[in-house]
Amino acid sequence: MRYWLRYYEKSRLAFHATHDALTGLGNRALFEDRLHQGVELAKRHNQQLAVLFIDLDEFKPINDTLGHSIGDQVLIHVARRLEKVVRPSDTLCRFGGDEFVLLLPDLNNVQQAEEIAERLLVELALPYRIERHELYLSASIGMALNDERLLHPEELLRQADMAMYKAKQQGRNNLQTFTQDINQKLTQRVTLRNDLQEAILNEQFELHYQPLLTREGRVKGFEALVRWNHPSKGSISPGLFIPIAEETGQIITLSQWVMERAANDFLALQAILPNHCRIAVNLSPMQFHRPSFLNTLHSTLEATGLSAHSLELELTEGILMNDTEAAIETLHALRTMGISIAIDDFGTGFSSLSYLRHLPVDKVKIDRSFIVNIAENGKDAAVVQGIIALAHHLDLLVVAEGVETSEQRQQLIALGCDVFQGYLFARPMPFEALKSWLEEQEILV
Numbered sequence: 001m002r003y004w005l006r007y008y009e010k011s012r013l014a015f016h017a018t019h020d021a022l023t024g025l026g027n028r029a030l031f032e033d034r035l036h037q038g039v040e041l042a043k044r045h046n047q048q049l050a051v052l053f054i055d056l057d058e059f060k061p062i063n064d065t066l067g068h069s070i071g072d073q074v075l076i077h078v079a080r081r082l083e084k085v086v087r088p089s090d091t092l093c094r095f096g097g098d099e100f101v102l103l104l105p106d107l108n109n110v111q112q113a114e115e116i117a118e119r120l121l122v123e124l125a126l127p128y129r130i131e132r133h134e135l136y137l138s139a140s141i142g143m144a145l146n147d148e149r150l151l152h153p154e155e156l157l158r159q160a161d162m163a164m165y166k167a168k169q170q171g172r173n174n175l176q177t178f179t180q181d182i183n184q185k186l187t188q189r190v191t192l193r194n195d196l197q198e199a200i201l202n203e204q205f206e207l208h209y210q211p212l213l214t215r216e217g218r219v220k221g222f223e224a225l226v227r228w229n230h231p232s233k234g235s236i237s238p239g240l241f242i243p244i245a246e247e248t249g250q251i252i253t254l255s256q257w258v259m260e261r262a263a264n265d266f267l268a269l270q271a272i273l274p275n276h277c278r279i280a281v282n283l284s285p286m287q288f289h290r291p292s293f294l295n296t297l298h299s300t301l302e303a304t305g306l307s308a309h310s311l312e313l314e315l316t317e318g319i320l321m322n323d324t325e326a327a328i329e330t331l332h333a334l335r336t337m338g339i340s341i342a343i344d345d346f347g348t349g350f351s352s353l354s355y356l357r358h359l360p361v362d363k364v365k366i367d368r369s370f371i372v373n374i375a376e377n378g379k380d381a382a383v384v385q386g387i388i389a390l391a392h393h394l395d396l397l398v399v400a401e402g403v404e405t406s407e408q409r410q411q412l413i414a415l416g417c418d419v420f421q422g423y424l425f426a427r428p429m430p431f432e433a434l435k436s437w438l439e440e441q442e443i444l445v
């Protein structure tokens, strides 16, 4: 009897050292052990081996809103579903959180691993019934395959992780296989991220300004667009570094710099500006959702001396999609201050036009992609016409961005568009150039 108890205790301890208490799956220690064995065997028998990194897409919101006990049950359900698909010789582990890792040794070919991954995606996407909730989840899977050049088995884990990151970027619920190309892109991102830190410290940024004009060609204001003058790589597009700064949180410092610089530049021009001109600044989602956003903005206006009536904020539909109620409240507060609000890249989001009705905004900026072919493509023209009709009905002004040709301008005027921005009128330009440009415009003011 004693002996059995002791034996039981011992094996229980051994189990805990190598297994995850919640799901009963293996843990990282077990995985690494099997990975070393697997790579050795694959080499000896000339077989293919794959590591799959499986990360749930929407687990955190479930955990946050429904509580940890539901979250735990979701993880257990996920574990059971994964087990259903894997073969007895495979090793399935949980590394903590919603990260699962699967080792597929002795494969005949790569397709076999892909088939398993596809089956996992299908299985995980079926609805989950947990207590009274019906939940839907998906996963992003990254896959790495062994090859002779591999120095350490652990490298496969890192590669699968990188491929998973790419799967997330591709819109989630999909499988990506590691390639050297992914490696390069990620390395580039990491370098940029470090460089960005330097850039913030050393103020390698500059603002360019692009005018917005009325139908008659009068200056209504201008949009501030940030530029990064990299010491060795030259000018880097905001399209490239803003998403990275978003991801790392560096956007907060950067946005603050943009806001202050834009305010100071605007004030320096005030003597030559027509009345009712505004400076438009792009807002990042992270900035907008910070609890301190309104207070910080308030302080910046006070510190710089910029009037709220001279400021316009541009935000995308995406910013308003999550936590809509809180977002609407913030918008109301901004408008009460006297700040004007424009919805940027309008038409590219997922929202229906009718949601505009609920938003306290002043303007919509129709995305450039609808303007590009407006003169030739009847469908694009119809969309633009629809947006303009609805916006006017709601008392909103309509801006067309990316106007490059006079045909586009003609067409937009015919459709009733109110404000124009694009290379046809002026490209974004440095502060000094804007000053000269404004002085030339004087006749029209």
Ligand code: C2E
Residues within 6 Å of the ligand: 210, 224, 225, 226, 237, 238, 239, 242, 255, 258, 282, 283, 284, 314, 344, 345, 401, 402, 403, 404, 421, 422, 423, 424, 428
């Ligand atoms: P956006 O807000 O949609 O800005 C308009 C973009 O279209 C700018 O690109 C502008 O240079 C470009 N553009 C303007 N007119 C034309 C035209 O006629 N033809 C063409 N082909 N393009 C035109 P840019 O400066 O590269 O900025 C890209 C994006 O980066 C911006 O898109 C904005 O989302 C973001 N961004 C720029 N500055 C800031 C900033 O200070 N803060 C934040 N959060 N985002 C910024």
Ligand code: CA
Residues within 6 Å of the ligand: 223, 282, 314, 344
């Ligand atoms: Ca914009």
Ligand code: CA
Residues within 6 Å of the ligand: 344, 345, 365, 367, 368, 401
């Ligand atoms: Ca835009």
